[in-house]
Amino acid sequence: MSRPKNQNYKGHGLPKGKEREGEWDFYWCDVSWLRENFDHTYMDEHVRISHFRNHYELTRKNYMVKNLKRFRKQLEREVGKLEAAKCDFFPKTFEMPCEYHLFVEEFRKNPGITWIMKPVARSQGKGIFLFRRLKDIMDWRKGTAGKKLTSLEAQPARSAINPSGSHDTRSSDDQKDEIPVENYVAQRYIENPYLIGGRKFDLRVYVLVMSYIPLRAWLYRDGFARFSNTRFTLNSIDDQYVHLTNVAVQKTSPDYHPKKGCKWMLQRFRQYLASKHGPEAVEKLFSDMDNIFVKSLQSVQKVIISDKHCFELYGYDILIDQDLKPWLLEVNASPSLTASSQEDYELKTCLLEDTLHVVDMEARLTGREKRVGGFDLMWNDGPVSREEGAPDLSGMGNFVTNTHLGCVNDRKKQLRQLFHSLQGQKKVPS
Numbered sequence: 001m002s003r004p005k006n007q008n009y010k011g012h013g014l015p016k017g018k019e020r021e022g023e024w025d026f027y028w029c030d031v032s033w034l035r036e037n038f039d040h041t042y043m044d045e046h047v048r049i050s051h052f053r054n055h056y057e058l059t060r061k062n063y064m065v066k067n068l069k070r071f072r073k074q075l076e077r078e079v080g081k082l083e084a085a086k087c088d089f090f091p092k093t094f095e096m097p098c099e100y101h102l103f104v105e106e107f108r109k110n111p112g113i114t115w116i117m118k119p120v121a122r123s124q125g126k127g128i129f130l131f132r133r134l135k136d137i138m139d140w141r142k143g144t145a146g147k148k149l150t151s152l153e154a155q156p157a158r159s160a161i162n163p164s165g166s167h168d169t170r171s172s173d174d175q176k177d178e179i180p181v182e183n184y185v186a187q188r189y190i191e192n193p194y195l196i197g198g199r200k201f202d203l204r205v206y207v208l209v210m211s212y213i214p215l216r217a218w219l220y221r222d223g224f225a226r227f228s229n230t231r232f233t234l235n236s237i238d239d240q241y242v243h244l245t246n247v248a249v250q251k252t253s254p255d256y257h258p259k260k261g262c263k264w265m266l267q268r269f270r271q272y273l274a275s276k277h278g279p280e281a282v283e284k285l286f287s288d289m290d291n292i293f294v295k296s297l298q299s300v301q302k303v304i305i306s307d308k309h310c311f312e313l314y315g316y317d318i319l320i321d322q323d324l325k326p327w328l329l330e331v332n333a334s335p336s337l338t339a340s341s342q343e344d345y346e347l348k349t350c351l352l353e354d355t356l357h358v359v360d361m362e363a364r365l366t367g368r369e370k371r372v373g374g375f376d377l378m379w380n381d382g383p384v385s386r387e388e389g390a391p392d393l394s395g396m397g398n399f400v401t402n403t404h405l406g407c408v409n410d411r412k413k414q415l416r417q418l419f420h421s422l423q424g425q426k427k428v429p430s
Contacts, residue, residue, distance in 0.1 A: 024047075025046060025047055025048070025361065026047070026048050026049075026359070026361055027047075027048075027049050027050065028050045029049060029050055029051065030334060031051060031055070031056075031333060031334060034049075034051050034053070034055075038053055039053075043309050045308075046361070047309050048309055048310075048311060048359055048361065049309050049310055049311075050310075050311065050312065050313070051310060051312055051333060052209075052212070052304050052305060052306070052307065052310045052312050053305040053307060053310065054303070054304060054305050055304070055312055055333045056333070057300045057303050057304055058296065058297070058299075058300045058304070058314070058331050058333075059314070059330075059331050059332060059333035060120055060121065061118055061120045061185050061330055062095045062120045062183060062185050063120075064090075064296070064330065064331060065090060065093045065095070065185065066095075067299045067300050067303065068087055068090055068295075068296065068299045070299070071087060071295070071298065071299035072084050072087040072088075075087065086291055086295060087295050087299075089288070089291070089292050089295070089325075089326060089327055089328050090327065090328045091187045091188040091189075091190060091327060092106065092187070092188040093185050093186070093187045093188075094106070094185065094186045094187075095120075095183060095184075095185055096117070096137075096183065096184040096185065096186050097183075097184075098183075103137075103186050104134065107134060107137075108134075112132065113132070113188065113189075113191065114130055114131075114132055114188075114189040114191055114234065114237060115130065115131055115132070115137075115186055115187065115188060115189055116128065116129070116130050116131075116186075116187050116188075116189040116243075117129050117130075117131065117137070117140065117184050117185070117186055117187075118184060118185050118187065119182055119183070119184050120183045120184060120185055121182070121183070123332070127182075127184075128240075128244060129238075130189060130237040130238070130243060131237070132237065137186065140184075189243075190319055190321055190327055191234060192321050192322045192323075193232065193319060193320070193321055193322070194320040194321055194322050194324065195232055195322075196225075196227070196272065197227075198231040198232060199227045199228050199229075199230070199231060199232060200227070200228045200232045200243065201225045201226055201227040201228065201264075202225070202226055202317050202318060202319045202320075202329060203223060203224070203225050203226075203266070203269070203289075203316075203317070203318040203319075203320070204223050204224055204225075204226060204315055204316070204317060204335065205219070205220070205223040205266075205289070205293070205315075205316040205318060205405065206219075206220035206222075206223060206313060206314070206315060206316070206335065206351060207219055207220070207293050207297075207313075207314045207316060207378075208220070208311065208312070208313050208314075208355055208358055208375060209297065209311065209312050209314065210311050210358065210359070211306055211308075211311075212297075212300075212301050212304045212306035213301065213306040214380070214381035215297060215298065215301055215379055215380075215381060216377075216379065216380050216381070217293070217294070217297055217377075217378050217379040218358055218372070218375040218376065218377055218378060219290070219293060219375070219376050219378040219403050219404075219405060220351060220354070220374050220375055220405075221266075221374045221375075221376065221404050221405060221406070221407055221408075221409040221411075222265065222266060222267070222347050222350070222351065222374055222409050223265075223266040223347075223405065223406070224263045224264060224265055224266060224269075224344070224347065225263065225264040225266065225269045226262060226263055227262040227263070227264070228243070228244070228262070229262055263340065263341065263343075263344060265343060265347070266405060266406035267406055267407070267408070267409075269406060270282060270286070270405075270406030270407070273285070273324075277324065281324060284324070285320070285324045285326060286403070286405055286406065287401070288325070288326050289318060289326045289405065290378065290401055290403050290405075292316070292318065292326060292328050293316065293378065294378070294379055294383075296316075296328060296331065297379070311359055312333065313335065313351075313355055314331050314332065314333065314335070315331070315332035315334075315335025315336075316328070316331055316332075317329040317330050317331070317332070337351075337352065350373070350374060350409075350411060351374065353373070354372060354373030354374045354375050354411060355375075357372050357373050357375075357415065358372050358373075358375050364419065364422055365422070366422065369418065370384060370402055371402075371414060371418075372414075372415075372418065373411040373414060373415050374409045374411040376402050376403055376404050377402055378401065378402060378403050383399070383401055383402075384401065384402040385399060385400065385401070385402060386400045386401070386402045387400070
């Protein structure tokens with residue numbers, strides 16, 4: 001978004017020392033721009049930018065797990081084991097190479113199970129492999145030692161920690177070559193994924209965070225399941241077409257059909273599960289996913305720099321196992337907005353449009369909205385109820401969270417009604 005220039009207009013969204021041609025009000029930036037420019041850019045009150053300064057506390061695989069482990073310990077200490085158990089939604093994970101010896105100890109306790117290695121700083125399935133033998137990890141370790149990273153594959157130096165427990169933002173970010181060895185995570189592989197048509201899949205879900213302090217998060221109704229192109233088996237752990245559901249991987253499969261693709265919309269997925277397992281089991285699964293979104297955001301709430309100019313649209317990757325338990329695989333700071341089909345194109349264009357409605361550069365919203373287009377307000381410094389009025393949270397007995405993931409998304413009708421009703425209302429003072 002840009003504004004017509006006039007000599008009375010005050011500078012905004014302008015890197016210090018740069019010419020006025022760089023002015024902007026809204027910037028959907030990439031994370032490399034963020035690192036290089038954020039600390040040196042003057043921003044007026046109204047300016048908005050699409051990432052939080054240290055987003056990697058949630059979106060880097062190793063930091064995400066570190067923050068979740070810390071939050072789980074905090075909950076156990078302050079609330080008790082029952083509440084802490086609500087954080088048991090990520091597989092057992094070790095950071096490599098720094099936790100190599102801890103990993104070896106765990107590996108020897110459970111011989112024969114499958115593990116997965118993922119580079120912490122890459123995406124689209126690059127660098128991932130499965131293994132069952134310690135020899136494989138030892139070969140990897142030898143091959144990694146001394147390996148220099150390219151500027152697109154490096155990760156933040158872990159030594160820079162500020163007093164709040166977060167990583168020093170001046171020396172850390174997603175895409176700079178600062179350390180000589182590439183970090184990985186070794187994670188216990190989910191060997192019993194839920195299969196449809198014999199194929200493995202994971203879910204991509206979109207969560208929009210407008211603020212961390214207080215935490216204000218919206219959940220999008222639409223999303224999709226990404227399927228592998230090959231029937232699942234544990235007999236061939238080297239076959240990436242069996243085990244990795246990333247579209248970037250699957251579209252290179254010899255029998256990939258570009259028109260058919262490998263995605264289901266979440267509405268179709270939810271209906272399929274309801275027909276197989278009944279509505280109650282599906283409600284429980286989707287409620288468990290809501291818990292993942294909220295707990296993961298709470299785990300970084302105190303370490304993310306909550307700048308009023310920032311918002312972030314996260315892409316959550318969730319795996320479902322045969323017991324209908326959801327597992328958090330990772331959170332993406334820059335979820336792909338490239339369409340792989342017409343249906344995918346419509347989802348992503350509507351997602352972007354609704355994101356802009358929630359960001360509300362035009363200042364049309366009152367601040368009381370619980371739904372804007374395809375987004376439902378999930379958390380507003382506390383859980384948001386589907387019912388109108390202040391909910392009674394004393395026993396949480398009849399409380400139903402305001403989430404509608406995989407439900408009907410009549411966004412156009414809702415937006416028409418919303419903006420019609422807003423014409424006669426005044427904005428709530430902040």
